[in-house]
Amino acid sequence: MSTRKRHWLMKSEPDDFSIDDLQRINIEPWTGVRNYQARNFMRDGMQVGDGVLFYHSSCNVPGIYGIAEVATAAYPDPSQFNKKSKYFDETASRDEPRWFLVDVRYVRTLQQPISLARIRAHAEKLGEDFALIRRGTRLSVMPVSAAQWKTLLTLE
DNA sequence: GCCAACGTTGGC
DNA sequence: GCCAACGTTGGC
Secondary structure, eight states: OOOSOOEEEEEEOTTTSOHHHHHHHSEEEOTTOOOHHHHHIIIIIOOTTOEEEEEEOSSSSOEEEEEEEEOSOOEEOGGGGOTTSTTOOTTOOSSSOOOEEOEEEEEEEEEEEEEHHHHHHTHHHHOTTOGGGSTTOOOSEEEEOHHHHHHHHTTO
């Protein structure tokens, strides 16, 4: 497998967990992903040191608010085993975990958030394969190419 | 394997 | 709060 740094975008509702929360805590397990495609990106695609665009969703101004990095290899999401968690999954077992996560480490907060509206306005430069603005896509974890990463950060 | 019903995401 | 769009579940 290539060890070249990859890039990702991860969505979080700031009411639940924001870039400011990550800055305070520094490292946070990205718990609660219950979508197979998103899980597969974390489990099979992510490597320590990969860049992460921290996206705020379901808020006044959705968009990219900060930069983080992948801090660990993927491991089973403990919340799937916790009966008291809203992420409990009775079909998962410790022998056969269903859900995986990585820890994410704070890197920096953007000077100015890059709003979804602004990203859309530059859709042409990002290409049709950019899942964030592809119609109907609701993925909470998605890959970002090196070129897209660079393009997005010029919008800061 | 089909597909209707349901739940969730997430922008607006 | 609305609703479009998607993923998942479960009956058949």
